[in-house]
Amino acid sequence: MRAFTTLTGVAAPMPAANIDTDKIIPARFLKSISRAGFGKHLFANARFNEDGSENPDFVLNQEPYRKAEILIAYENFGCGSSREHAPWALLDFGIRCVIAPDFADIFNNNCFKNGVLPVRLPREVCEQLIEDAKLGGNARITVDLERQVVIRPNGEEHHFPVDALRKHLMLNGLDDIGQTLQHAAQIDDYEAKQKASQPWLVQA
Amino acid sequence: MPKTLFDKIWDAHVVDTLPDGTALLYIDLHLTHEVTTPQAFDGLRAAGRRIRRPDATLGVIDHNIATDASRYTGIEDPESALQVATLEKNAVEFGMPLIPLLDERQGIVHVIGPELGRSLPGMTIVCGDSHTSTHGAMGALAFGIGTSEVEHVLATQTLLQKPAKNMRVQVDGNLAFGCSGKDIVLAVIGMIGTAGGTGHVIEYAGDAIRALDMAGRMTVCNMTIEGGARAGMVAPDQTTFDYIARTPGAPKGANWDSALAWWKSLPSDQGAVFDKVVTLAANEIAPQVTWGTSPEDVLPITGIIPNPADTEDETRRAQLQRMVDYMGLTPGQRLQDLSVDVVFIGSCTNSRIEDIRAAAAIAKGRRVADHVRAMVVPGSGLVKLQAEKEGLDRILLEAGFEWREPGCSMCLGMNPDKLKPGQRSASTSNRNFEGRQGPGGRTHLLSPAMAAAAALAGHLADVRDYQPQEALS
Ligand code: SF4
Numbered sequence: 001m002r003a004f005t006t007l008t009g010v011a012a013p014m015p016a017a018n019i020d021t022d023k024i025i026p027a028r029f030l031k032s033i034s035r036a037g038f039g040k041h042l043f044a045n046a047r048f049n050e051d052g053s054e055n056p057d058f059v060l061n062q063e064p065y066r067k068a069e070i071l072i073a074y075e076n077f078g079c080g081s082s083r084e085h086a087p088w089a090l091l092d093f094g095i096r097c098v099i100a101p102d103f104a105d106i107f108n109n110n111c112f113k114n115g116v117l118p119v120r121l122p123r124e125v126c127e128q129l130i131e132d133a134k135l136g137g138n139a140r141i142t143v144d145l146e147r148q149v150v151i152r153p154n155g156e157e158h159h160f161p162v163d164a165l166r167k168h169l170m171l172n173g174l175d176d177i178g179q180t181l182q183h184a185a186q187i188d189d190y191e192a193k194q195k196a197s198q199p200w201l202v203q204a
Numbered sequence: 205m206p207k208t209l210f211d212k213i214w215d216a217h218v219v220d221t222l223p224d225g226t227a228l229l230y231i232d233l234h235l236t237h238e239v240t241t242p243q244a245f246d247g248l249r250a251a252g253r254r255i256r257r258p259d260a261t262l263g264v265i266d267h268n269i270a271t272d273a274s275r276y277t278g279i280e281d282p283e284s285a286l287q288v289a290t291l292e293k294n295a296v297e298f299g300m301p302l303i304p305l306l307d308e309r310q311g312i313v314h315v316i317g318p319e320l321g322r323s324l325p326g327m328t329i330v331c332g333d334s335h336t337s338t339h340g341a342m343g344a345l346a347f348g349i350g351t352s353e354v355e356h357v358l359a360t361q362t363l364l365q366k367p368a369k370n371m372r373v374q375v376d377g378n379l380a381f382g383c384s385g386k387d388i389v390l391a392v393i394g395m396i397g398t399a400g401g402t403g404h405v406i407e408y409a410g411d412a413i414r415a416l417d418m419a420g421r422m423t424v425c426n427m428t429i430e431g432g433a434r435a436g437m438v439a440p441d442q443t444t445f446d447y448i449a450r451t452p453g454a455p456k457g458a459n460w461d462s463a464l465a466w467w468k469s470l471p472s473d474q475g476a477v478f479d480k481v482v483t484l485a486a487n488e489i490a491p492q493v494t495w496g497t498s499p500e501d502v503l504p505i506t507g508i509i510p511n512p513a514d515t516e517d518e519t520r521r522a523q524l525q526r527m528v529d530y531m532g533l534t535p536g537q538r539l540q541d542l543s544v545d546v547v548f549i550g551s552c553t554n555s556r557i558e559d560i561r562a563a564a565a566i567a568k569g570r571r572v573a574d575h576v577r578a579m580v581v582p583g584s585g586l587v588k589l590q591a592e593k594e595g596l597d598r599i600l601l602e603a604g605f606e607w608r609e610p611g612c613s614m615c616l617g618m619n620p621d622k623l624k625p626g627q628r629s630a631s632t633s634n635r636n637f638e639g640r641q642g643p644g645g646r647t648h649l650l651s652p653a654m655a656a657a658a659a660l661a662g663h664l665a666d667v668r669d670y671q672p673q674e675a676l677s
Pocket of ligand 1: 266267312313314333335551552553611612615616633634
């Protein structure tokens, strides 16, 4: 996983709640067996017309948002399906951070596993950031994970919460399987006990 | 301290707790399907890792498969075929048990887990699929995970998880005629909203839940994810134990006795504290139908399409307008006046034998409207066999329904069963998102009985006007 420390970039405004994972990457694009290449299908239903041409009204088809690295949206971002293809598509497009008042749980987990930072900030702050983002290329937003702040173009800082463990893994780009395998002895113990007390859980 | 059902299962599975409170949680059963696993196996391969507990892992193919006779001649779409072949290859390479594609036990992952007796009370169950919440109906802690977490579970049989909060949804009293588990859960989501359960595990309680059969409980737990909760669960009781006893995976002999003792200790203790409690009166729930493109936009079948202009909040107004436009509706229109093109009875929400019986009871002796394509897709090969044994396939075929092979089918636009742009469906599935059943498709979610009524009427209809003509034997 690519480490995430700080990021300063163009933010795309998507002022809507409940942006679900079917919108982020529709099911018909989930057939690939690789992690790469989903960026071209990001928000496919809104981004492209039926004939495959670009929909000029969609924010990511407009300058400077074609190069957006941050998305700003409203409540319950990433709800719906558990597909990790959603953060893969964001990442492949170049988006490394989504800022919203809250996120659906599984999407939130999936982002952290892929170096996409979900930032939770209150609705009022998201509304201000949307206004900033609408100003386009001159209004770059900074996200500093170490200090846990988002910095608006006017210099105003907003603190955001993040779990200590996740922050550590993300700052250092660590894969958490390695982290977990440090507990291999405890897992062995647990399994031995369970096998004795609940033998029906072990299939012959 | 008194504990909830969730607390008990959680505590029994904590292998270790990290300094920031994150738990290393042991996973008893890991179900896998073809869509969310290829990248996880790639990860294992790259790191030279194996599956830690192949015996606690079970794979099945459900999302990509055709539900007509073409499944017997191979999958046409090359990408779908590759995804399926990849799971088959990975199963061999990593020693993972996989239900073969043409096996009678093949079916939707959330139908087969309970049906085969693999999903049991007190277990932790995961799958790279959000509707894993379904298995919570068994009295298990079951939740969906992403592909990186699939890899993590394959390699370590554990997950790093932050504890969830407890929420109880209490449904008191008796359900009215024509209503089912689907109507309960749609009403709950309408009440709490799609983020109402975020960060929580919901335990469903109350007489109306106790009175549901296992299929009804699975429907309720299935759609819990649509309310944003991490998992939904129902405390195991005699209904649960009787169901398990009939499955091939039920613990045998002395194991049954010790399992039963553990299962009986699971229900929430008197005085256990819930962070959030929501109460509904079952007798006030009417048959429900969604009208918009989010499961929370639901109304009783007697309802009318709302007028976005009546909404103060600007973002919400824009959202409602977008839904009205996308769904091709007019504010003030009666739901019952909406003509449907397609009726889909199936998906992990409503494709069990009880669901098919409910649809057949309404359809018996009647005819599907001429302009409607109506399909019934059993959730598994075993459901299909059972239905055929009961003669339900004939009732449905005679009424003009298609009787298909098991799979996810028209629940999501990933296999040949898709809506065409602008088509309106009455569907027993779980998501009415834009394009979910195919680009431009318009989905109304409802129960199997309501779906059958819509097929007969040719428009959304009130199942209470369609009393079964005679009881099914
Ligand atoms: S039936 Fe639908 S919701 Fe259920 S597992 Fe299949 S695609 Fe997912």
